[in-house]
Amino acid sequence: RDAEKTLALRLETSINESTVIINNVSTIRRLHERREALRPVPLDEIIRDSIRLFPNTTIQYVGTTAVILADSLARQVFINLIGNSVKFSGTQALIDIAVTDAGEMVRVVVSDNGPGIPDDLKPVIFDRFKKGKTGKTGKGLGLFIVRSLVESYGGRIQAADTVPGRTDAGAAIHFTLKKAA
Numbered sequence: 001r002d003a004e005k006t007l008a009l010r011l012e013t014s015i016n017e018s019t020v021i022i023n024n025v026s027t028i029r030r031l032h033e034r035r036e037a038l039r040p041v042p043l044d045e046i047i048r049d050s051i052r053l054f055p056n057t058t059i060q061y062v063g064t065t066a067v068i069l070a071d072s073l074a075r076q077v078f079i080n081l082i083g084n085s086v087k088f089s090g091t092q093a094l095i096d097i098a099v100t101d102a103g104e105m106v107r108v109v110v111s112d113n114g115p116g117i118p119d120d121l122k123p124v125i126f127d128r129f130k131k132g133k134t135g136k137t138g139k140g141l142g143l144f145i146v147r148s149l150v151e152s153y154g155g156r157i158q159a160a161d162t163v164p165g166r167t168d169a170g171a172a173i174h175f176t177l178k179k180a181a
Contacts, residue, residue: 038069038153040180043106046070047097050078057086057093064099066106068177070153077149080142081110081173088171089114104179105155111162111172118167122159146173154178 043066051059059082068074078097085095094113099106117125126147150157155176162170 038071040067041070041074042066043068043099043108043177046074047078047099050075050082051097053079054082054086057082057095059095059097061097064106066099066101066177067180068106068153069180070177073149074153077146077175078110080146084142085110085112085114085171088112102176105176106179107174107176109172109174111170113162113170115171116161116167116169117159117171125159126157146175150175150177 044064047061047064051061082095086093089095089112092113096109096111098109098111101107126143147157155178157173157175160172160174161167162172
């Protein structure tokens, strides 16, 4: 029975990893073929739709009335960031999504209680095929997609520590998105 359970878990993990890879490749293809114009989109809807995909994860989010300029791929930003936090933080993941007004932009921070990002990786973590050294699975596409989308919406992105100066106390991804006029 235990051997069957282990095999079933391995199979499920492989299927989930394959699904993530297929979704990421599809998103990259859609990014390159971009035909959809940016339009006003309620940020709260994007975030809440993304959170719903992680029902067994503790995610703190109070909501926002911000409307941003984006397209149908905007959800991928949050899906990839939340997915990364879950992957690296495990079953004890505690994720916080904060949105604040920043003039013509909104500032978003997605932080977690995971192992954090080493300082030497922070400047390059969003590069294509760049992966950390934790042994966690990943093909180095998720954060590349996040950066590509954020920049295509007129924003900027960077990696930081959840607790400033403590690389071992969680990761915080800070980015901006342009408000719709």
